[in-house]
Amino acid sequence: MGKDILMIVGDFGEDYEIMVPYQTLQTVGHEVDAVCPQKEAGDTIKTAIHDFRGDQTYMESRGHNFELNATMADVTPSDYDALVVPGGRAPEYLRTHDEVIEAVQHFFEADKPVAALCHGPQILAAADVLDGYEMTSYPACRAECEAAGCSWVDGVVTDRNLVTGQAWPDHPEWVAQFMDLLGDEVSHGEPVAADD
Structure with missing residues (x-):
């Protein structure tokens, strides 16, 4: 049975880290509401694509316009079964919104599944929910995650x-582990061929 999942996104969130879990979770029957503070259903956010091209850090290119399908001001976190927090640049400012922090805290207080990727844990650190967890993030966010009390x-x-x-190359394992928490049947390792 499909779950109701909240995804918190914002301008210049990482394109792949929004689109891949959003579409994958829908494909297997979950309802995913993508929201952004100060925007409404039907509004769009601008995504960014981050990649390494031989420099010491990633380069950012313009991604897509991603359409929100719900309004953050109208959502009630207790109506959702799970939370997804993608990365990119969006988390650095999303964590300044009280409604984002309160939503994240709800999912931890209620012990509901949470998936965070790349810079997404910046929001979790700001929400003060990482104490005692073993976790990872984009390596540049390690210090603030550890300062929030986790074991990185x-x-x-x-x-x-x-x-x-840590980042979008982790999608296969990250999404599979999240789907395990949601109760989905996930085949790890070799693909399973359909019967002829």
Whole structure:
């Protein structure tokens, strides 16, 4: 049975980290409401694509216009079964919105599944919910995650209700571990061919 999932996004969130989980979770039957503070259903956010091209850090290119399908001011976090927090540049300012922090705190207080990727854990750190967790993030966010009380590890990790990954190349493992928490049947490893 499909779950109701809240996804908190914002301008210049990482394109792949929004689109891939959004579409994948819908594909297997979940309802995903993508919201952004100060925007309404039907509004769009601008995404960004981050990639390494031989420099010491990533380069940003303009992504797509991503259409929101729900209004943050109208959502009630308790109506949702799980939360997705993508990365990119959006988390650095999304964490300044009280409604974002309160929503994140609800999911941890209620022990509901949360998936955070890349810079997404910046929001979790600001919400003061990481104490005692084993988790990961984009490596440049490690210090603030550790300052929030977590044990930072290298690689995709699930600890209790929280699944974290470092960046969009982690999608296969990160999404699969989140789907496990949601109760979906996920085949890990070799693909399973359909019967002829």
